[in-house]
Amino acid sequence: MSAKTSPEQPLPVRTVLQMVAGWIGKLGTIWVEGQITELTARGGTVFMTLRDPVANVSARVTCPRGVYEVAVPRPVDGARVVVHVKPDFWVNRGSFAFTALEIRPVGVGELLARLERLRRLLASEGLFSADRKRRLPFLPGTIGLVCGRDSAAERDVLENARRRWPAVRFKVEQVAVQGPYAVGEVTEAVRKLDADREVDVIIVARGGGSLEDLLPFSDESLVRAVAACLTPVVSAIGHEQDSPILDLVADLRASTPTDAAKKVVPDVGEQLVMIRQLRDRGRRVVGGWVEREWSWLGSMRSRPSLADPVREIERRAEQVDQFRDRARRCLAGSLDRAEDGIRHLSARLVALSPAATLERGYAIAQRPSGEVVRRAADVSPGDELTVRFADDRVRARVEPADEG
Structure with a gap:
């Protein structure tokens, strides 16, 4: 229960700190996971900072040298560990720290098992589906690049991209690509570039490294941030054999940073050759069509009706005369036959008449x-x-x- 205080009846600092120490002491011992930084040893005590692998949160840890030395393998800066600790609050200094009772390094097998569970979870949500992958623009106006500070990955992407298309523009976000700050900085850089309307595609690049070095690019918060991007994202993490989860959720995976530059930026030389080939093909097609039409026009002009139009009229006039003469002969013959019939009929009538x-x-x-x-x-x-x-x-x- 909180103590009743007032401006007239305040509690001294020592009492308040003793109360805080009492509340923290009730937590007992707990297992905590984190990443070791700022590891130092003085006398029989080892001091370290245990940092959360995702959030920018850390806590001081004191460890007896004996507890530190029995851990196999012995933890070093950047190692991911599980520590059995007892929370302590130092009343005299008013500071909080953990006292380590046991340290267990997180093995590669356990990391792989965790990554596999996360991979199955994200796959069940459809984040790896090919239907949600977006096509990259043919020629991006501005490329967002997330990479390490003064890294070889940055040089590879910039040099290869500008060699292929000298006018290409970049917005580079230099961040930590390993260690406790990597996840937060990379995630923030991706979100910043995604919010920039000038950026047409984002490349997340890092050189090769061990499984532990590439763990930030399999972090769930970073993967979900990339999945939520409206801008196409290219993952260029490590080398061909490396496969962080970011590769699966990105719109395109590049085996290396150099490969990312080749896939995002077209080669101006290749495009010029293609344009020249298409132009030549267009000329051949149009030339062939013109030749066919010219040949057809020539054949039409060589026809008698067009070559000598008056001759055709004369031929038709001759046909009209022939048809007229034939009609006259036919009509005259018909009239003669009708006249003969009338005479014969008249003779018969006369012969048969009573008169x-x-x-x-x-x-x-x-x-x-x-x-x-x-x-x-x-x-x-x-x-x-x-x-x-x-x-x-x-x-x-x-x-x-x-x-x-």
């Missing part, structure tokens, strides 16, 4: 109704008949015939 019979001296007897009398038995005495001759007709009355 021709009457002209030979015959007559036709008809009743007033126009009925032709064919037999004498068909009339009676006193009946009036009309007798028709070839030229005229007369009326007659039927008289009884003499029996003699």
Whole structure:
């Protein structure tokens, strides 16, 4: 419980510090993981700083020399360890420190197992999926480079990129690429370049090193920061055989910093050769097309209808005359045949006409109704008949015939 205090009844410093020491002492012993820095030995005590591998947080550790010397292998600056400590608060100095009871270096096997668990976790979230990889711009205007201070990786990227395309521009962020500050500085540099609208692609480059040296580039916070970038990121960590987790989440992996420069920046010489080849191919295609069209135009001009247009008109005029003469002959023949038919028909009509019979001296007897009398038995005495001759007709009355 907190002590009741007031401006009139304050607690002395010693009492407050004793209370803090009491609260810290209740924590007991705990296991802590971190990275050793500032390792020194004085007399029978070894002093070191245990730094968090991700955050910029550290704590002082005092260790009896015997506890330090029994650790195998013996820890050195930069080593990653697991320490069994007892939190202590020194009342006289008002400072906090850990007292190490046991030190265990984190082995390569354990580091690899942790990296594999992290790799499976990130893969299950889809951060390594090829669908989320973005294509690099053909010719980036500005390239963001995250690298070590005055490092060979920086020189390799800059020299090879400018050799390929002299006008290329860079924004370089020099950071710690190993040690306790690497994760935070690299992450901050990546986020800064990603927020810069002028930067078209980001290269994270580092030369080769041991597994422990490359551990910052497999840190979960850095990997997730790269996955969240809107700008394409190229990972160029270590050499061909090195494979930090950053390689899997980046949009493109380069085997070396030099390879990164070749993949990000096009070669101006190669592009000029390509342009020349494409231009020559274009000329051949256009030339072939012009030749084909010119040949077609020549064949069209050589056709009779275009070579001698008047001759074609004359030929058509001759055809019209021929068709006209043929039509006249056909029509004349048809009229002649029709005239012959009419004459034959007229002759037949004349031959079959009753008028021709009457002209030979015959007559036709008809009743007033126009009925032709064919037999004498068909009339009676006193009946009036009309007798028709070839030229005229007369009326007659039927008289009884003499029996003699």
